[in-house]
Amino acid sequence: MSKDNTSITLQVYFNGSPHTITVNADDNVSAVCTAVSPFVGVNPDALCVLSETWVGALSHSSPLKCFRIHNNTRLYCFGSNGVAAVMRAEVNETTDGLDEKGLLKEEVVASGVENIGNTCFFGAALQCLFRCTVLRTVLLYMLPARSLEHCDLFVRALTSSFHILDKKQTTVNPKELLTLFGTLHPSLIRPQLGGYTMQDAQETLSQILNDLSLALPVSSLGVMNTAGHLAKDYLELRNAMLSSLENGRAENSVVDCLFNMKIEYHTDEIGSRPDSTDSKYFLSINLTDKCYSLLDQLDKEMGEEEITINGEQHKRISRFSFLPPYLFIVINRFLWEEQAQRRLKINRRFTFPFTIDLYRYCSAGLQASLDSLATEPEGKPASTIGSADYSLVSVIAHHGLSADSGHYITFSRIKDNLWAKLNDANVTEVTADDIEALAGGSPTFVAYVLLYEYTAIGL
Template identity: 25%
Template sequence: MTTRVTIGVKHGKETHDVDVDLDESGATFKARLCSLTKVPIERIKVTGLKGGRPLADDADMRTQGVEALARRGKKLLMLGSAATLAKPAEEVAFLEDLPEGERDAANAGEGYRPGLTNLGNTCYANSVVQCLYAVEGLRDSLGGYAGGRDARGGTAALTTALRDLFGDVKTAKDTVMPVRFLNVLRQLYPQFAQHGPQGVPMQQDAEECWSAVMHTLATEQPEETRRLFGIGMRRELRCAATNETRVEDSVEYTFKCNITIEVNHVTEGFKIALNDTRELRSEVLGADAVFEGQSKISKLPDYLTTQLVRFYYKADIRAKAKILRAVTFPITLDVYEFCTDELKAELEPARKLKLKREDDEALKRVNEKKAALEDPASMEVVDPLEGTRFTGFFDLVSVLTHKGRSADSGHYVSWVKKDDGSWTEFDDETPIPRTEEDVLALKGGGDHHMSYILCYKARKI
């Protein structure tokens, strides 16, 4: 069955040959036209299709007669004009003449990767992509991904779409439109294809999108994904009535932070989430019994994803509600206390070396210079393990935030750390320079953007 055709679309004096995926929606097709013509999606009207009616956003392109029209050499007609910017009342001759805030915004495009176009309540997906792009190891592993056995469908198609989207972000000089990524995401996970009463795509939960992408990557690149994001967890439970124990090992891809009235810092929320009580089959009693205990980290990943569990289902309103409580988080996170005794023992040498290096840094520089003068060869010794030993410390590299009262409404943005230590807020198409202080202010406690997902990079020595 044909899935793609090319058809001419006449817009004004120009005609564009447009590649159409027949499995996509009318809104996705309009998004592709937006990228070609720079006409905002809401202004685009497409006519010339089967039935004579303008193309609806929720239309199935396979039912619009596009294939037959293309075969007969017919063209579609697109109406709509690009927005024109009003001429400024007063021209500014030099960038330095702008106020500081406007000057920062004008400089935002310099040294910043491009933003992603919002294709109708898709800020949740844009934010996930920008945070994941900050993971250098993921960019590298996807760069070498050749596709699975079914590259046109399933998890292989979405992995390929993400790989290609990363490639577009790397090379583009202007805003990138994630049309194909969103189209494949919606095909593989239909929950993200839901539309509202007016045919507009519905807002979705960014954490659910993150989990869907992570599941996809773990299916297609299991070893790389486990190394990059997989958190080894060991759950040890005990039944007080029978003294039976249960030990379970698993791999998780998010480190949960539960929020209660007592939680003021993420580490307090981690402790609550790691405690566990459940009913399990007791061999002694021959019936279910209560087992209690906790989970601990048994293996560390290169990148630790933490989720602040801010949303829960509220029965009386039959919708997700949001916990607005302020919960602070650190720029550098130490997870040593949450590790198993075996992992702590593995971390100890690197932690001691880290502390020693920090304590002796000034003296060490002096000694190194002195040693180099006395014996230049002494500086050529290279530690073969340098940069491979986990310390238990993680440095914040991205934050995904939410503004609003419900996970399925409001607005998501991402905050990403650059190599030089500065921060950028990606509000869909717009990159905005930010500071570390701006990021730490994302703790919550009101209607401002507040942290929902935090991504930390392992500090190795």
């Protein structure tokens, strides 16, 4: 087998500082460590290498091509001569063998959350939040040593749970976390014989976000490693963007920076100023008679909607004026049935895409900002039209007749097209077809909460 002598140029970040190195495309990862060592003053063997093309630490003895590393791939190194390169809880080292093509085999690397008696709603919310990479980095590596002003014990317990989820094929026992969350919200966490009273997973997720919003202002964060440096820079940028908006606060929380979306509303026609605005963490989508897909319903709700004002018919036009890095979409499958005195479920088919571009639903000002960021591959002219592309990373699904009964599980994208079904403590690999089947239309698990990630996050 002939050796590929093609040289490739890589950007390697160490403690937030970039270093440009050149290696052979057929080299092992150890060649990267050797090349970057003189720049950072750390022994090559003490360096841990991460790549934007792979989940987990790169084995020094494996070829670069196994991790899909090519020209201009961005790598991240950390480590020191005095301590181990990386703790087990920081990254999941990949030790899989090579497949018949010489590439590392991919497998589901995920951990479950025990169900300790009707607590699937809590585990599903936890698993969905864990898929938010920047939030995960904040909790694992950036919490201040001093006590937080709000919800300190709960946030520390949540961090401990995230450390366990970050390990390879382990299980979280949520007892302590549930107890602390119940202290904060006794109406949500109600012990009963043999477990707890079933609750709505989306309401639980919403309350966790509210708690974290109070507990984690961006200014409170520390930095422990390269991932923390990158996340801190990103959050400070998002904080500045939020602060620059009309009526923006000087100090924003991590949750605001990651999940807050702003929508403006116009009546009859789009004017220079909106009639009203709204700020929220969840975009609620109604199931109407004539819409059977998320895209159709977005066209309806973010287009011209008939409304009545003082007895007169008008059109309301909605537009995003600010989009978050992580977009929660709630499919409103539950309605209140007065006679039954409970929320019943709409189980009909409602499809959703793996990727979605929200550009056409954005305000003129936001579109102009996106246009300024539009780029094309090297050698081609820049596009004049931007995009607001999001990719699906997690789905909370429900099986049963009511939001307060049945069973919740989470489906999460682990890597590229590799998906996992996270059913309490059980973790199994599933296909894209299994995710599409969550559209509903049959008495099985159906999508309830969708989590999309902005594709240009770059972290």
